[in-house]
Amino acid sequence: IRAMSTVIPKVQYGFKLDNKLKKLVLHEDLPVPTPGPTDVLVKLTHVSLCHSDLHVLYDNLEIGDDFVMGHEISGEVAAIGDKVTHLDVGQKVVASGPDGCGSCAHCRTGADNDCIDSLVHGWFGLGKDGGYQQYLLVNRPQNLIKVPEGVPMEVASPITDAVLTPYHALKALNLNPASNILFVGCGGLGSSGLQIAKAFGATVTVVEKKDKARELAKALGADFVYETLPELIPVQSFDHCVDFVSVQKTFDICQKYVRSKGTVVPVGLGAAELKFNLSDLALREVRILGTFWGTSQDLVECLELVRKGLVKPQIYTIQPLKKLPEFVEKLRNNEYEGRAVFTP
Numbered sequence: 001i002r003a004m005s006t007v008i009p010k011v012q013y014g015f016k017l018d019n020k021l022k023k024l025v026l027h028e029d030l031p032v033p034t035p036g037p038t039d040v041l042v043k044l045t046h047v048s049l050c051h052s053d054l055h056v057l058y059d060n061l062e063i064g065d066d067f068v069m070g071h072e073i074s075g076e077v078a079a080i081g082d083k084v085t086h087l088d089v090g091q092k093v094v095a096s097g098p099d100g101c102g103s104c105a106h107c108r109t110g111a112d113n114d115c116i117d118s119l120v121h122g123w124f125g126l127g128k129d130g131g132y133q134q135y136l137l138v139n140r141p142q143n144l145i146k147v148p149e150g151v152p153m154e155v156a157s158p159i160t161d162a163v164l165t166p167y168h169a170l171k172a173l174n175l176n177p178a179s180n181i182l183f184v185g186c187g188g189l190g191s192s193g194l195q196i197a198k199a200f201g202a203t204v205t206v207v208e209k210k211d212k213a214r215e216l217a218k219a220l221g222a223d224f225v226y227e228t229l230p231e232l233i234p235v236q237s238f239d240h241c242v243d244f245v246s247v248q249k250t251f252d253i254c255q256k257y258v259r260s261k262g263t264v265v266p267v268g269l270g271a272a273e274l275k276f277n278l279s280d281l282a283l284r285e286v287r288i289l290g291t292f293w294g295t296s297q298d299l300v301e302c303l304e305l306v307r308k309g310l311v312k313p314q315i316y317t318i319q320p321l322k323k324l325p326e327f328v329e330k331l332r333n334n335e336y337e338g339r340a341v342f343t344p
C-alpha cells in the first residue's frame with residue numbers, strides 16, 4: 001500500500017442516517033478503513049448537500065439505515081492498494097456516485113448509473129457510506145474520476161450530481177439551438193441544467209416560485225422567467241418540459257405545456273407517485289422520461305464543461321461539515337439558492 005506521508009487517523013467523525021429519529025446523527029468514533037490491494041482510501045475535501053437528502057430524511061425515500069450519508073463527493077487519494085494502477089497518492093478525484101460494478105448487464109452498456117448491483121447494495125451516501133465523513137474507502141477504484149486542472153475541489157463536489165444529473169437528462173433530449181424547453185425549479189440542479197441547456201443552444205423558460213431563484217435564473221441567461229406561466233403562453237408550447245420538483249402540481253404544468261411528441265422529464269423526486277393524463281398524453285404521443293443521476297462518462301464530460309467555463313455550479317456557501325444539520329434545516333425551509341458545500 002502507498003500512503004500519504006501525513007498520518008492517517010484511526011478514527012473519524014461522520015453523520016449517519018437514523019431513520020427512526022429522522023435525522024443525521026453525528027458519530028465521533030467511526031473507523032478509518034485500511035485499503036486492501038484493490039482499494040483506495042480517499043481523504044474527503046468537499047461534500048455538498050442535495051435536496052434528495054431531504055427526501056431520504058423526511059419523505060420516506062427508503063434506502064436503508066445506519067450508513068454515512070452525503071453523495072456529492074470530492075477528495076484526494078490518501079492511501080492506495082498496490083493493484084490499483086490508474087491513480088496515485090495525492091490525486092484529486094470525484095466519486096461517481098452510482099458506483100457501478102462494471103460487470104452487470106447495464107454497466108456493460110455504459111449505463112453504470114443504472115448498475116444492477118448498486119440497486120441492491122446502494123450508492124455512495126445513499127444506502128452505503130458516502131461523503132459526510134473524513135475518509136471514504138472505495139473498493140471499485142474505476143469510479144474515482146480525476147479532477148482536471150482548473151476545476152477547484154469545492155466546485156468538483158456539486159458537479160457529481162447538481163451538474164451531472166441535469167446533464168444526463170438533457171443529453172437524452174438531443175437539444176439543439178431550435179429547441180424550446182421549459183424548466184420548473186431553479187435550485188442546485190435547475191441552475192446547472194439551465195446553463196447546460198443554454199450551452200446546447202436551447203431557448204429556456206424557467207418557472208420558479210422563489211424570488212431569489214428567479215433572479216438567479218435571469219442572471220444565468222434564462223430567456224424567460226416566471227413565477228407562474230402567463231395566460232398568453234399557449235398550452236403545448238414546449239418541445240420538452242423538465243421538472244426539477246416533480247410534485248403533482250408541477251408535473252401537471254409539464255403535461256399541459258409539452259407539445260405533441262415532446263418529452264416530460266420528472267427529474268425531481270418530490271412525489272413517490274404522479275398521475276398522468278393518459279388520454280391526453282396518448283393522443284399527443286408525449287413521452288415521460290425517467291432519469292437517474294448520470295454515468296461515469298457523463299461525469300467526465302461534466303468536469304470538462306465546467307473546466308471550459310460553460311457551466312458554473314452555483315455555490316451558496318462553504319462551511320465546516322459539522323454545520324451540516326443547520327443547513328439541512330435551511331434547505332428544508334428553502335432559504336438558499338444553489339449548493340451548500342462542506343469541508344470535512
Ligand code: NAD
Nearest residue numbers: 051052185186187188189208209210213267268269292293
Ligand atoms: P433545490 O432545493 O436546490 O431546488 C429546488 C428548487 O425548486 C427551489 O429553487 C425551489 O424554490 C423550487 N420549487 C419548489 N417547488 C416549486 C414549485 N411548486 N414551483 C416552482 N418552483 C418550485 O433542489 P435540488 O437539489 O436542485 O433537487 C431538485 C430535485 O431533484 C429534488 O427533488 C431532488 O431529490 C431531485 N434529484 C433527482 C435526481 C435524479 O437522479 N433523478 C438526482 C438529484 C436530485
Ligand code: ZN
Nearest residue numbers: 050051052161
Ligand atoms: Zn443528489
Ligand code: ZN
Nearest residue numbers: 101104107115
Ligand atoms: Zn453494474
